[in-house]
Amino acid sequence: MSDVRGPDGEEADLAAEYVLGVLDCAERRSVERRAEREPALSNEIDAWTTRFAPLYDQISDEPPPASVWPRIANELRRMRRLGHDGVQSVRRKGERAGRRVSGIWQWIGLGGMGLAAASLAALIVTAGGLGGVATKGAGVVLAGTLVDPQGQPLFTVVYNREENAATLIPVAHAADGGKVPELWMVPPNGAAPLSLGLLNVSKPSHMRMPVTTVGEKDSALAVSLEPPGGSPTGKPTGPVVASGALLNL
Secondary structure: OOOOOOOHHHHHHHHHHHHOOOOOOHHHHHHHHHHHHHHHHHHHHHHHHHHHHHHHHOOOOOOOOOOOHHHHHHHHHHHHHHHHHHHHHHHHHHHHOOOOOHHOOOOOOOOHHHHHHHHHHHHHHHHOOOEEOOOOOOOOOOEEEEEEEOEEEEEEEEEEOOEEEEEEEEOOHHHHHHHHOEEEOOOOOOOOOOOEEEOOOOOOOOEEEOOOOOOOOOOOEEEEEOOOOOOOOOOOOOEEEEEEEEOOO
């Protein structure tokens, strides 16, 4: 990429992410404001746009199935019904556990709000793909949203079962106090959580999964805050800040 990157590789990465559309709304506005006053960044955006232009010609319009939008509307209604009860349930359980890790791991990913949000994310992916993962056949791509104990989304997840790889897109992030978010898989059989790697809260993380059971039925994903470099014990040591389940498309 030497023909695209300038002296500041980070700036080139930011321009590429802008052109690919993986930044959230606030980040896009920030980049656009910077590009108005920073010719170097504006040139990087133009260069990446030119570089990706041949790919655009290969993408044909693919209207979503007629059933997609009614299903999204149904999920929104279901989220309204389940949201209050799910969040209150999570809060009560979190309070009883006193935010102890051992207590929190018993309820992650199972609240009504988390499942409803995951369902909605899955429908959106079905409608047109997300995070660079192309829509595949049924059961190949899974999606979900990892939410905090108050039901607020922190990460959107798209997992490709064939490639055993996932893209995690940060929506927001919890106060870290110098700690880093670590992703865990929680097996459905009550076994100890398995570390899947560290996450980046400033841009999407593209991860090859170290295990092949990420999409297993009734399993869940969770994010805990750990010391730099990850958990020193191989088990969660910090507070669980987000959790959720993946759904088959």
